[in-house]
Amino acid sequence: MNLSIANILDEIIASVPLLKPELLLIAGFIICIFCALFLQKWWKDSAFAACLATTVVLIYALVEQLGLSATGFSNMWLVDPVGTYARLMIAVSTLIIAIFIQQRYRAHNGDVYSVLLAATLGMNVLAATTNWLLAFIGIEIVSIASYVLVGFFADSKKQAEAAMKYALFGSVCAAVMLYGLSLIYGLTGDLDFRSAQHLQGLMTSPQAMVTIAFLFVFVGIGFKLSFVPFHIWSPDVYQGAPTPVTAFLSTIPKVAALILFMRLYKAWSAGGFYFSDLMVWFMITVAIVTMLVGNLAALRQNDVKRMMAYSSIGHTGFLLMSISAYQDTSSYILFYIFAYVVTNLAAFIFIDHIEQRTGTTELTGYAGLGKKMPLLFVCFTVVAVSLIGLPPTIGFVGKLMIFSAVFDLYGDTQATALVLLLIVGVLTSVISLFFYFRIPLYAFLRNADRQYMEHRGSAILxxxxxxxxxxxxxxxLFPDLLLRMLG
Amino acid sequence: MITLTHFLLVSACIFCIGLYAVLAKRNAIMILVGIELMINASILNFVAFSRYDKTNYGGQIFALFAIVLAAAAVAVGLAIILNVYRQFKTINPQNIHELKD
Incomplete structure (x- = not known):
């Protein structure tokens, strides 16, 4: 490799087109800040409009990149179909969440859109890299932006507390991860986790050091994905944060972190070395424990947002399970991610709408509401059915594909751990039936014991x-359409 | 002669002190200080290891970025803690428990 300045500059200039969506995002971020600073006096929704325009342009730029597979910036930046689809989902969800925030908080909210765009930038970075430096920067951008979002509308004690817990827990996890990364860098001398030098270094290092370094690094990723035992922040934060922000936290940062984790798993789990076995075992154990803890803890929740937090922990377990069966095709993982994001966004919009109309997120407060808002609760029930994974919804198809992928892998390898994974997966899906169905149970079959003030909610949401x-x-009903697109 | 081992030893000590501060302190700002110590331990590691990476200097670049990100995280953290103080009149995380199972 020639290291003259001219060559390096040429390579950087040649890779700039790969970064086009992110450059647009950065431009939009700056425009948003200026709108919030100067234009807001005359036009209240200027920052929102700038945010919408940016996401639409971003989606357009990402669609242009769809067929592309390339690396740039000396292998730091990786554009491939999986990453581009993930970034596309992130962009569309950002659009929905921006609308959600605008409908919900109309006053003094100009800056929130620039923070949202910054978070999107961080997630795009996560979904398009195999380099530890960029991965860490991405995780930190998303984390810092999320702390700000959680605390942004801080008008109550709960929100302030949620923001503090989130920021402290997140910073500790990031610091531990950074230490793990420094150890991995020391063991391998290379920051790209797919490079031969990196894998070579891990093979020849002492086992104890590799174990410590791995566990430290997984702390940071585990915090973003909120798998057990790094999930303890999520129920508190989900409950305390404003509902649009909860919708944001529970969906897209997970998508981005999952894509990173998927690439990591793909790079590290192949081959029979110590570190690859460690990776596989860690993955299967954590997936099993996460599914169990998430779904069992959700059973005894009375706050719907808290319940959704545990349910999303359970879904993280499923996502980990889908990664552990990851061979060559990734379409089923993307399909499940899509299903998860769409279903969760819909669920949180319903929760927020009910909260706005009746002022409660308690499950008992839903009693008798089914008669007042029939269409809403029928749709909410459909969403719950999809979260459980029953036909004829997208959640069913997603879970079915994960189960069959794991089963195929079991056919190839005959590993008993995979059977255990399957059993726990099916079992927890059955368990989840009990808590999701409490929503229609309360709404349709119980009678209201108290009257609520009726507020008018937003019509668009x-x-x-x-x-x-x-x-x-x-x-x-027609999963083929989506699968063909993602395939 | 100061070798790599000395650097690693010092950084491990700093990391442990930081972790102790995070786990034991009853003041959110002291926890932030602990976090800062942990990050600085990792930065020391990166710079020490970077001596053996003379082509890319990945460790030194990483150290620079880590410093910037740590500063940003602390700024946000302090703002949030200030907000908590306004609401609760205390910044001891043990006394702040509106949200729980």
């Missing part, structure tokens, strides 16, 4: 959620 619900059923 339920419409958006109905569209998402329609998508859930549509792609549940």
């Amino acid at each position: 339920p419409l958006l959620a109905y569209v998402l619900t329609a998508l859930i059923i549509f792609f549940g």
